[in-house]
Amino acid sequence: MKYPEDLPSIPVNYAEEKLFSPEINHLVEKRLSKRFEKIRRDARDFSEKFIYPSALKIDWIIKNEDHDYTPWDIVKEGMKRGYLSFMYPKVTGGKGGLTAEFAVLMEELSAACPGIANIFGANALGAAAIVFSFNPDIWERYLVRAVEAEKMGEPVIFAWAITEPSAGSDVEYDEGLEKGTLTCEAKPVVGGFRLSGRKVFISNGSIAKYIVVKAATDKKRGRETWSTFIVSSSAEGFRVVRTEYKMGQVACPAAELEFDEVFISRRDTIGPVGSGRIMSKLILAASRGPVGAISTGIALGAFRLAAGYAMREDTPYSRSIRNPVIREILVEMFNRIRTARLSYLEATSNFDKLLLPPRSIMDGAEKPYRALTPLIRRENILEKLHRIGDKILERYFDHIVSSGKLDAQYKLASSAKVIGSDTAVWVASRALDIIRPGDHPYWLAAQKLYRDAKLVQIYEGTNQLNKQSIGNFLLTG
Numbered sequence: 001m002k003y004p005e006d007l008p009s010i011p012v013n014y015a016e017e018k019l020f021s022p023e024i025n026h027l028v029e030k031r032l033s034k035r036f037e038k039i040r041r042d043a044r045d046f047s048e049k050f051i052y053p054s055a056l057k058i059d060w061i062i063k064n065e066d067h068d069y070t071p072w073d074i075v076k077e078g079m080k081r082g083y084l085s086f087m088y089p090k091v092t093g094g095k096g097g098l099t100a101e102f103a104v105l106m107e108e109l110s111a112a113c114p115g116i117a118n119i120f121g122a123n124a125l126g127a128a129a130i131v132f133s134f135n136p137d138i139w140e141r142y143l144v145r146a147v148e149a150e151k152m153g154e155p156v157i158f159a160w161a162i163t164e165p166s167a168g169s170d171v172e173y174d175e176g177l178e179k180g181t182l183t184c185e186a187k188p189v190v191g192g193f194r195l196s197g198r199k200v201f202i203s204n205g206s207i208a209k210y211i212v213v214k215a216a217t218d219k220k221r222g223r224e225t226w227s228t229f230i231v232s233s234s235a236e237g238f239r240v241v242r243t244e245y246k247m248g249q250v251a252c253p254a255a256e257l258e259f260d261e262v263f264i265s266r267r268d269t270i271g272p273v274g275s276g277r278i279m280s281k282l283i284l285a286a287s288r289g290p291v292g293a294i295s296t297g298i299a300l301g302a303f304r305l306a307a308g309y310a311m312r313e314d315t316p317y318s319r320s321i322r323n324p325v326i327r328e329i330l331v332e333m334f335n336r337i338r339t340a341r342l343s344y345l346e347a348t349s350n351f352d353k354l355l356l357p358p359r360s361i362m363d364g365a366e367k368p369y370r371a372l373t374p375l376i377r378r379e380n381i382l383e384k385l386h387r388i389g390d391k392i393l394e395r396y397f398d399h400i401v402s403s404g405k406l407d408a409q410y411k412l413a414s415s416a417k418v419i420g421s422d423t424a425v426w427v428a429s430r431a432l433d434i435i436r437p438g439d440h441p442y443w444l445a446a447q448k449l450y451r452d453a454k455l456v457q458i459y460e461g462t463n464q465l466n467k468q469s470i471g472n473f474l475l476t477g
């Protein structure tokens, strides 16, 4: 086989539909179930046209030829379908999608290639704090303008930067922030902050126009001063140091970023100083469900490969569905996928019910808001709106913490992430058991998914840390 021209398309067989009819789903109300199906159908169409034919080639190119290659053509096609602005409130021109809907999209795209899916996933993660800012000033300057650029055919990518070289797990829980391992610092200066330090493993970090950065304003008091900032990739003092050589999900770049005295204006902070801890917890309570969905998608992709392979006429009996042992393994794979799917659907639907800004905000009419644009865009008005936004955010945080909603959701989402990612690794491993080594393209595609699967046990907090943070609740009260 001469690479990469000869690399085949990934074969797809929606074998799971022989076992489960998605339309018969009593977990969610009918209307939502229909929306899920529409999203799933669109994602399948997108995957068949753009991902399955090229995912193996893209992986090969990035690993062997052009380490910094980004499949922009695919990103742009996804952008046209609203995959970048999926979670932006409708008033900003976005789709106003629910977390559960986004998760369904992630599952189906990840079944084809979780690396490509994660470009859209990491974008949503990056934009999440901006969405939850409740801040018309920030919405206007980032989301509205991103959607406007999209309309001109220009993707605007966001990234979320929390991990530091010596603080990975430590930045994901309160006590960790007190350990003194933080190196990034955003020192208060006139009119804003000066950010210095490095962030590592940042998905989309090298292709993002805007990076939402978490940093302490006093690194010795990480817990109390942990805050949220927006940094433009064109800011003076910002540099992409390098992109990682990854084992899996290679289509989505993970970058090390340097901030050398980068000035951040007060208006590019999200929420008051010190609100970063609650913001991080909120983002993780939102995003760990969709990571469960990415994981479920990886498992589903591996199941489709294994079942498709086993169903071929020329597959040897020992690996064929004619063999009851193989059928039993496939059913076990499928059962675990269903468990992972139910877990992420529960976690994301719960998030949408408990914590997503009210539908009136996400779904609000775009036209009346747009009519106000000339007024809103006046700088002095935007500045005032910014302060009002900060106040709303403070109240919202007080409410979700004191009501216990945030903790409740955090546990569910962390659990869905762990269940999903362990399922992904297990199911991808079984696919490699069923498919005979060297039987391409099934074998190549299953190998890729196995490598892709490992990462979901690591990002958004390692599974060990996720289980610890759930387990800690056993000690309380």
Ligand SMILES: Cc1cc2nc3c(=O)[nH]c(=O)nc-3n(C[C@H](O)[C@H](O)[C@H](O)COP(=O)(O)OP(=O)(O)OC[C@H]3O[C@@H](n4cnc5c(N)ncnc54)[C@H](O)[C@@H]3O)c2cc1C
Pocket (backbone or CB within 6 Å): 122, 160, 161, 162, 163, 167, 168, 169, 170, 172, 200, 201, 202, 203, 204, 246, 254, 455, 458, 459, 460, 461, 462, 463, 464, 465, 468
């Ligand atoms: C490809 C990739 C993409 C990523 N994307 C992003 C991104 O977009 N944005 C971002 O901010 N971060 C991102 N991350 C970072 C990711 O969230 C961290 O890698 C993860 O939180 C683990 O941190 P660490 O790598 O420093 O490992 P460490 O924290 O050093 O952990 C190493 C090991 O020790 C264990 N461990 C650590 N602390 C404890 C403890 N207290 N008790 C028990 N065990 C412990 C961990 O479970 C793990 O097994 C990404 C990482 C990767 C690999």
